[in-house]
Amino acid sequence: MRPNHHNRPSYIEIDLGVIAQNTCNIKEKLPAGVALQAVVKADGYGHGAIEVARVMAENGANCFGVALVEEAIQLREAGIHLPIIVLYPEPPDRAHLFTQYHLIPTISDLRFAKQLDEITADNEKIDIFIKVNTGMSRYGPNPDEALILANEIRTLRHLKLAGVSTNFSSSDNGDPSFSIEQLRRFSAMGRELREMIPHKLIMSIANSGGVLNFEDSYFDMVRAGLLLYGYYPSKESKRIVSVKPALKLLSHILYVRELITGESVGYGMSFVATHDMRIATIPIGYGDGYPRALSNRGKVLIGGRRAPIVGRVCMDALMVDITSHTNAGVGDEAVLIGPQGGEFIGADEIAELCGTIPWEITCGLGPRLPATYIHKHVEKKAIGVK
Known part of the structure; x- marks a missing residue:
C-alpha cells in the first residue's frame, strides 16, 4: 500500500490490531493439526498484502495463498518466509x-509440471498442489482425472505432490446441498489418493464460508480470505467465529456551498434541490474505487451521523447533504467505510446497495488512495462467541 507522504485528505486506515485478533480467532476455531492458509491476494483484499501478512504470520497463519506469481514475489522480497501457495495454474x-x-x-x-521438473536442480524437490474440479468448473480436472494426474506426477523425480485443493462454489448461500455434494466428491477422491500416495497429503476445500458453515470441510488446511479482514461472506453464514472489519475509508470536507431551491448538483442534473440546502464536497470518487453506483443512494458519516450523497459520484469528488449537520464545515472528517461515533458503514452495506459483494468493494479501492496503519492493543486469546 502507498504511504500518505503528502497528507492527502482521502485515505485508507487499516487497524493491524484487528487483523491480528481476527487471525487469532480463526486459528483458535480450528482443531489441532489443521493449518490456516491466509489468503492475501489482490493486495490483501485491498488492505496491503505485505503489512497484513506480517501480522497474520505472528498470529497463527501457517502459510499464505496468492493468485499470481507477482503477488508471491512481492511477499518474498518483503522478507515473508512462510510457505506461499499460488492458488491458480x-x-x-x-x-x-x-x-x-x-x-x-x-x-x-x-504441462506445467513437466516444465518445472525439467528446470529443477538435481538435488531439489518441489512441492506442488493439484487443483481439482468438484463443481466450480473453473480450473482443474474432475476427481477421476485428478487421480490419473497424481499418478503421472509420481514419475517426475523433482516434484512431490504435497496436496490437493478444490473450491466450494456456494458455501455461503444458505443452501448446503451442493456443498455437501462437493464434499462427498472431494472426500471420495481423497481416500483413493491417500491409498496411492505413500506420504501424507494436504487436502483443502474450506474457504471462509466453509470455515463458518461446514466444520467437516476443514480436512488438513483451511483457506481463509474475507473472514480475516473482518467480514462474513453472507447474511446466511454462521457467526461461529468473531471478526471485526479492519479497514476504514476516510476523507474530509473540502468545500461547502449553500444551495437554493431549484439548483442541481453534479453531472446530468440527477439531483435538484426541493428546498434550500447545505452541500459539502468531499474529494474522493470512482477514480479512487468508490462506486459510482452510490450516486443519490449512498451515505457518508459526518459528526457520527449519516449524510446522504446527492448527485452523481464523480471521478474525483462526491457531494453530500449536510443541511441537518448544522455544525459541519470545511476540514471535518467524513467516513465512507467504517465507524464514526456510534455509527458504522460497512463494505457489506455498500456492496448490497451496489448489487455486488464486499470483496469487490475492498479490492476495488484504487492505487490513488494512500494508506496509514495503526495497531491498537488486542487480546491474543480469541474472543468468545455467544
Missing part, C-alpha cells in the same frame, strides 16, 4: 519463478 514459461522464489504451484495439467 500458471503457464509453463513462468515455472522458473517458482524455483527462484521458493513458491508452491497449483497445477491443473501435466
Whole structure:
C-alpha cells in the first residue's frame, strides 16, 4: 500500500490490531493439526498484502495463498518466509519463478509440471498442489482425472505432490446441498489418493464460508480470505467465529456551498434541490474505487451521523447533504467505510446497495488512495462467541 507522504485528505486506515485478533480467532476455531492458509491476494483484499501478512504470520497463519506469481514475489522480497501457495495454474514459461522464489504451484495439467521438473536442480524437490474440479468448473480436472494426474506426477523425480485443493462454489448461500455434494466428491477422491500416495497429503476445500458453515470441510488446511479482514461472506453464514472489519475509508470536507431551491448538483442534473440546502464536497470518487453506483443512494458519516450523497459520484469528488449537520464545515472528517461515533458503514452495506459483494468493494479501492496503519492493543486469546 502507498504511504500518505503528502497528507492527502482521502485515505485508507487499516487497524493491524484487528487483523491480528481476527487471525487469532480463526486459528483458535480450528482443531489441532489443521493449518490456516491466509489468503492475501489482490493486495490483501485491498488492505496491503505485505503489512497484513506480517501480522497474520505472528498470529497463527501457517502459510499464505496468492493468485499470481507477482503477488508471491512481492511477499518474498518483503522478507515473508512462510510457505506461499499460488492458488491458480500458471503457464509453463513462468515455472522458473517458482524455483527462484521458493513458491508452491497449483497445477491443473501435466504441462506445467513437466516444465518445472525439467528446470529443477538435481538435488531439489518441489512441492506442488493439484487443483481439482468438484463443481466450480473453473480450473482443474474432475476427481477421476485428478487421480490419473497424481499418478503421472509420481514419475517426475523433482516434484512431490504435497496436496490437493478444490473450491466450494456456494458455501455461503444458505443452501448446503451442493456443498455437501462437493464434499462427498472431494472426500471420495481423497481416500483413493491417500491409498496411492505413500506420504501424507494436504487436502483443502474450506474457504471462509466453509470455515463458518461446514466444520467437516476443514480436512488438513483451511483457506481463509474475507473472514480475516473482518467480514462474513453472507447474511446466511454462521457467526461461529468473531471478526471485526479492519479497514476504514476516510476523507474530509473540502468545500461547502449553500444551495437554493431549484439548483442541481453534479453531472446530468440527477439531483435538484426541493428546498434550500447545505452541500459539502468531499474529494474522493470512482477514480479512487468508490462506486459510482452510490450516486443519490449512498451515505457518508459526518459528526457520527449519516449524510446522504446527492448527485452523481464523480471521478474525483462526491457531494453530500449536510443541511441537518448544522455544525459541519470545511476540514471535518467524513467516513465512507467504517465507524464514526456510534455509527458504522460497512463494505457489506455498500456492496448490497451496489448489487455486488464486499470483496469487490475492498479490492476495488484504487492505487490513488494512500494508506496509514495503526495497531491498537488486542487480546491474543480469541474472543468468545455467544
